[in-house]
Amino acid sequence: MKAENYSKYAILGLLTTGCHSGYEIKQLIDNSLNHFWKISYGQIYPNLKLIVQEGLATVLDTPQEGKPDKKEYYLTADGEAALQDWLRSPLQEIPFEKNEVLLKLFFSRHQSNEITTQQIRQYLEKLKERLTIYRSIEKMILEHSSTSADAKYWVFTLDYGKRTTQAGIDWCEYTISSLKEE
Amino acid sequence: MKAENYSKYAILGLLTTGCHSGYEIKQLIDNSLNHFWKISYGQIYPNLKLIVQEGLATVLDTPQEGKPDKKEYYLTADGEAALQDWLRSPLQEIPFEKNEVLLKLFFSRHQSNEITTQQIRQYLEKLKERLTIYRSIEKMILEHSSTSADAKYWVFTLDYGKRTTQAGIDWCEYTISSLKEE
DNA sequence: CTAGCCATGTAACACGTTACATGATTAT
DNA sequence: ATAATCATGTAACGTGTTACATGGCTAG
Numbered sequence: 001m002k003a004e005n006y007s008k009y010a011i012l013g014l015l016t017t018g019c020h021s022g023y024e025i026k027q028l029i030d031n032s033l034n035h036f037w038k039i040s041y042g043q044i045y046p047n048l049k050l051i052v053q054e055g056l057a058t059v060l061d062t063p064q065e066g067k068p069d070k071k072e073y074y075l076t077a078d079g080e081a082a083l084q085d086w087l088r089s090p091l092q093e094i095p096f097e098k099n100e101v102l103l104k105l106f107f108s109r110h111q112s113n114e115i116t117t118q119q120i121r122q123y124l125e126k127l128k129e130r131l132t133i134y135r136s137i138e139k140m141i142l143e144h145s146s147t148s149a150d151a152k153y154w155v156f157t158l159d160y161g162k163r164t165t166q167a168g169i170d171w172c173e174y175t176i177s178s179l180k181e182e
Numbered sequence: 183m184k185a186e187n188y189s190k191y192a193i194l195g196l197l198t199t200g201c202h203s204g205y206e207i208k209q210l211i212d213n214s215l216n217h218f219w220k221i222s223y224g225q226i227y228p229n230l231k232l233i234v235q236e237g238l239a240t241v242l243d244t245p246q247e248g249k250p251d252k253k254e255y256y257l258t259a260d261g262e263a264a265l266q267d268w269l270r271s272p273l274q275e276i277p278f279e280k281n282e283v284l285l286k287l288f289f290s291r292h293q294s295n296e297i298t299t300q301q302i303r304q305y306l307e308k309l310k311e312r313l314t315i316y317r318s319i320e321k322m323i324l325e326h327s328s329t330s331a332d333a334k335y336w337v338f339t340l341d342y343g344k345r346t347t348q349a350g351i352d353w354c355e356y357t358i359s360s361l362k363e364e
Numbered sequence: 365c366t367a368g369c370c371a372t373g374t375a376a377c378a379c380g381t382t383a384c385a386t387g388a389t390t391a392t
Numbered sequence: 393a394t395a396a397t398c399a400t401g402t403a404a405c406g407t408g409t410t411a412c413a414t415g416g417c418t419a420g
Contacts, residue, residue, distance in 0.1 A: 005407085006282065007408085013285075013289035013292075017289075022371080033285075036285065037280060037285055038278065040408065040410080043408065045372065045373055064370090067416080070370085070372085087286050087289060090301075090304065092282065094282075094312070098218065100275065103215075104269050107265065110262075111266060111269045119273060150291055153290045157287055160353045160357075163350070164279075164353075170345060175341070187379085204400070205399050222381055224380070251399075252398085253399090
């Protein structure tokens with residue numbers, strides 16, 4: 001009963017978006033998927049090796065001038081098929097949030113409302129920053145690559161981030177004001 | 183640069199909510215914290231052992247009639263202090279969602295809108311179920327233990343779940359209708 | 365001259381899940 | 393009979409992060 005290795009498919013997908021090396025994959029994830037997916041080099045490089053071993057991509061050693069050499073990966077027909085198979089496969093789980101603020105709030109009768117409020121305010125600030133980041137990524141996509149066939153879908157994923165973050169912001173404000181009335 | 187072991191504090195906190203054995207902790211988490219925290223026996227029992235070793239709790243072997251013996255854990259003064267220290271410590275990270283639907287949607291130009299829509303619909307159904315569960319937990323808390331000093335805070339955490347889930351539901355409906363117009 | 369970017373990779377570690385082992389009682 | 397609930401625990405496994413190693417080029 002082994003779950004899928006999602007990171008493998010994330011990498012497979014990213015190889016179709018114009019980036020072809022481990023380094024570029026990391027860049028794109030940090031810039032554009034950061035709100036629902038993360039990945040580290042410790043995952044990327046071993047997975048790329050695996051993907052080649054399974055025949056889902058081929059490597060091309062590309063020397064560069066003034067920069068270190070890079071390895072460029074390109075999906076094979078099998079790789080394309082594997083990506084599409086995974087895309088249409090049914091969802092396994094819905095996302096689960098491990099939320100430190102809520103965990104603390106759950107036990108907050110052991111603490112003054114003042115400190116609890118402070119922490120929620122801290123959380124609120126972080127959510128606001130996050131919202132700003134989402135908006136700037138969205139702007140970038142719309143200006144920079146609105147012609148790309150991917151753009152439409154990327155904007156959908158950002159919309160999700162914006163909506164749920166806004167819901168979190170609303171909650172913070174409501175909860176802070178509730179704690180004050182006492 | 184080692185992050186905190188949150189599960190340890192989750193257990194520490196739960197020992198103050200009327201449950202005192204590993205089994206009871208698991209029950210309560212599955213019933214009431216499930217929307218922002220999960221834990222398995224493989225984490226609970228080793229952590230309880232650790233907590234006792236650190237002097238944060240004491241164990242009491244309690245034989246039961248008609249049931250297996252259980253071990254009851256009670257926080258020491260040090261344990262109470264450790265919990266409070268952690269509660270007031272600043273937030274480390276804000277939660278990060280690893281979202282399979284969004285990952286697939288990100289690459290959905292490789293697939294027909296029909297299948298993409300189906301998957302979002304699937305996601306929508308799961309979010310609706312989740313919302314129903316939140317509402318029933320909330321009702322349980324309000325009816326069953328509204329007198330408890332914890333109840334107020336527990337309801338806040340549920341409110342968060344309800345709001346963000348509702349935002350997800352709205353997003354699904356909007357996105358499905360957007361994909362149809364083509 | 366120092367920081368940061370470009371670029372690839374591994375080893376150790378932390379965290380968490382799953383499956384397994386044990387075994388009594390109670391409800392269907 | 394059989395499944396479910398009560399109850400504790402460990403070992404193997406999977407997944408992901410962090411720190412480290414290497415090293416050249418470019419901008420301040």
